[in-house]
Every structure is written in structure tokens, then in C-alpha cells.
Amino acid sequence: MPAEGRGPRLLTLPAADRCLCWALRAANGRQLGVGVRAYRSEAELAEAVRELIIERAALRCTVGQSEGRLWVWTAYLPVRSTRPGAGEAVPVARSARGYLRRDQCQAGVEGFLAGLQWIGQELRRGGRDGHWPW
Template sequence: MAAERRGPKLLTVPAGDRSLGWALRAANGRQLGVGVRTYRGEAELADALRELIIERAALRCTVGQSEARLWVWTAYLPLRTTRPGAADAAGPVARSARGYLRRDQCQAGVEGFRAGLQHLGQELRRLGRDGQWPW
């Protein structure tokens, strides 16, 4: 029997309108982050996740307070187009799965999310699967 891989896992999350989202969960089951966008199918979702993992070093994360006065983070990928008006459509790709009581806890959540993406990138290279879905 093969040993189950330990480490963070990407989960597919069905949305109410027949689209798909994603969540990144740590090995202990704690959610590290969730996707902001939804996708029309597994192929579109896999492309977005592949881009997120490959471009993880370029992620820009912001930390702020929600209306409930909890600290939350949001992650953005840089815009990769020169199409006029595209910058207006740019938006976040991921966010914290929950709110935090303190700013330093929220920042630790950002680092946990980044570490999870790093682990997935290394696992993807180790397996040599060229970004095939599912991992």
C-alpha cells in the first residue's frame, strides 16, 4: 500500500451556479486560503491553479481589517496584459479563509499560504506531472 502524501492539499469547491472554486488546506485540515474567483469547469480551474503555483513568487498580498474589525489578507497576481482597460478588471485571486484577531496572526496566515503554494510547486516538480490536474 502506497503511503499517502503529507502536506497541503488543493480542494475543489463546488459553487451554487455549477461553477468551481478552490481552497488550500494544510495537512492538519486547517484552511490556508481560498480562491476568490469561480471557474466554469475543471480545465479552467486547473489552468488558474497552475498559474497561481507557477507565479507564486510574484504574488502581492495585502493585509487589512474587515467590517467586523478582523484582520484579513488578499492576494493578487500581477496583470500580464497590455489590453486597454484590462487593469480595471484585475482583481484578487485568493483571500484568507477566516478573519484573525491580530495583525501578526494574519501576516502568519499569509506566510502559511505562501508556504503551502511553495510546497505544491515542489511536489509538482518532484512528480514531473507538468501541472496536470488533479495533483
């Protein structure tokens, strides 16, 4: 287990039109993943990230090649509706960069999921006082 305060961090980043987005970074500063959406407020962003952390066990991650032939991953949360035709799973995160090999991309997925797990454990233990950014 990493030392207190030495684990992954969720960071708030500026986006277009005065919106915000997030990135998950490892303790060494390497980006593990980034959010797909931009949010209008910090409260909206924090709520989306809380949902991601709480629902992380339901994430479905896909690996594929980009137009540039690099391997990338995308994480999806299932739609929360029992209505027929409610829609597909919603993309919530993606790789922060492209990978040369599929196995490197899969390792990137595993690093992202492990980072979410670590942050979830920190929040349960009361680490970082439950305040954004985590």
C-alpha cells in the same frame, strides 16, 4: 520536509450555479486560503491554479481589516499587459477566515505562500502524478 503525501492539498469545492472553486488546506486540514473566483469547469479551475502556482513569486499580498474588524488578507497577481491603463492587479486568493490580530493574519499569509511553495515543489518532483486535485 513533510513525509510524502503529508503536505498541503488543493481541494475542489462546489460553488453557486454549478461552478467550482478551490481551497488550500494544510496537512492537518486547516484552511490556508481560498480562491476568489468561481470557475465553470474543472479544466478552467485547474488552469487558474497552475498559473497561481507558477506565478506565486509575483503574488502581492495585502493585509487589512474587514467590516467586522477582523484581519484578513488578499493575494493579487499582476496584470499581464503592457498597455497603458490595462488595470490593477487581479485578486486571486484570500484568507479563509478572519484573524483577531494583525500578526496572526500575517502568519496566515506566510502559511498560504509556504503551502503554494510545497505544492510547486511536489509538482516539479512529479508527486501526485500531476493530476488535479494536488
